[in-house]
Amino acid sequence: MLKQILIAVFLLLAGKSFAQQKQSTIRPGELWKDDQGKHINAHGGGMLYHKGTYYWFGEHKGEKSNNAYVGVTCYSSKALYHWKNESVALSVDDSPESLIYKGCTIERPKVIYNELTKKFVMYFHLELFRRGYEAAYTGIAVSDKVTGPYQFLHASRVNAGYWPINLSQENRKIKLKADDYGKWWTPKWREGVEQGLFVREYFYGGQMSRDMTLFVDDNGKAYHIYSSEENLTLQIAELTDDYTRHTGKYIRVEPGGHNEAPAIFKRNGKYFMITSGCTGWDPNAARLLVADNILGEWKLYPNPCVGTGAELTFQSQGTYIFPVQGKKDAFVFMADRWRPSNPIDGRYVWLPIKFENDLPVLRWMDQWDLSVFNEN
Structure with a gap:
């Protein structure tokens, strides 16, 4: 009997050790389970x-819909491999009068910390x-707390009544x-876009804002x-x-370039932004x-992606780039593999950013851990 107990204990410990070993790498595109096994x-x-x-x-997603029926979720980790489910940070509202009424669309939530107010601020x-x-x-x-609950303040289009600082007076x-430019995608229409036709169209009501991210600079200024x-x-x-809120100071980047999914970081005084083209749920080539x-x-x-699969950003679309604490020039590119037919099964593609000629490069890796940055 004692022998059977010892064997059972050994197998249990071995199983835990094996599970921990499995959790000590990041495997892009594979199922990634939290502390509850989900x-x-x-x-x-x-x-x-x-x-x-x-x-x-x-974004919390269901099996049949990309709409928000729960809200924004939060997970925590000390070392990026295994994650604790911290539950729902921002819940949708049960009131039909609310702008975040359940069934609305909430996409690409980002949270930053304000050192002056000591509050956590979420944009989406x-x-x-x-x-x-x-x-x-x-x-x-x-x-007031990083994991929430977050209090919804307001929502609208942005920078109503302000001109981009890099749009000429002319x-x-x-x-x-x-409507004066006629059919879309003609040379005349493209020229109109570059000259700010949609900026003028939405000047008083505010500029459209869809796929988004946030960035806090070294001086505490946020964008x-x-x-x-x-x-x-x-x-x-x-x-x-x-x-x-927005100050009204803003610029246009790549007018008419058809970019979405921006992800931004800073290294050695330079700003880098990886984006995607606009092809709905389907992946495309990233831009830098x-x-x-x-x-x-x-x-x-x-395209900063190289190697097999680079032309479709390894079947994914970027969402965020963050620095790894305690390591020099260590940044992780976060991306999603969307599954519109079963949204909850969408997969995560995380890849380490390398640098060649001072420009970021992304290569596919079946699995990796933070030691990859020791080579920088």
Whole structure:
């Protein structure tokens, strides 16, 4: 009997050891289970590092719908391999009068910490219940605690009544409207987009804001980066000191370039942004943008992905880039493999960023751990 007990204990410990070993690597595209044994439900996510812990926020999805029937989820980890389910950080509302009424669309939630107010601030792309993608709102919520609950503050389009600082006075004064350019995708229409026809169209009501991310610079200034102008142009907007509103200072990036899914980071004084094209739920080739000033000129570079699968960003679309604490030049590219027919089964593709000629490079890895950054 004692022998059987010892064998059982050995097998139990061996099983735990094996499970821990399995959890000590990141395996892009495979099922990733939390501490409850369930596939992590945090799609289109973002990462916040606070007081020694990483917090992963993302969209909670169901089996049949991409709509928000639960809200924004939060998971925590000390070392990025295994994650604790911290439950729902922001819940949708049961009131039909609420802008975040259950069944609305909440996408790409990101959370940053404000050192002045000591509050955690969440931004997300919001579309209203049963209104398709016409609203193009930014939603904002705050909490005193990193895991929530977050209190919904407000949602709207952004920077109403303000011009982009890099739109010329001449283009601001053009009287032509979108309908005056005729059929989309013609050379005349493309020229109109570059000249700011949609900026003028939505000047008073506010600029569209869909796929988005947040970035806090070294000086504490925060920025909201989002796909705007019918998803044709990226905009980068400065936030107020408390991070809960826009200051009205913003720029346009790659007008007419059809970019979405922005993910941004800073290294050696330069700003890098990886985006995708606009092909719905289907993957496409990533793009790279680089600038010396976040509100300055951005230069477009070729696809940062290389090797097999690079032309489709390894069957994924980026959502966030975050630095690994305690390691130099260590950044992780977070991406999603969308499963629109079964959204809850969407997979996560995390890859380490390497640098060649001072530019970021992404290569596929079946599995990896943080020791990969020891080679930098």
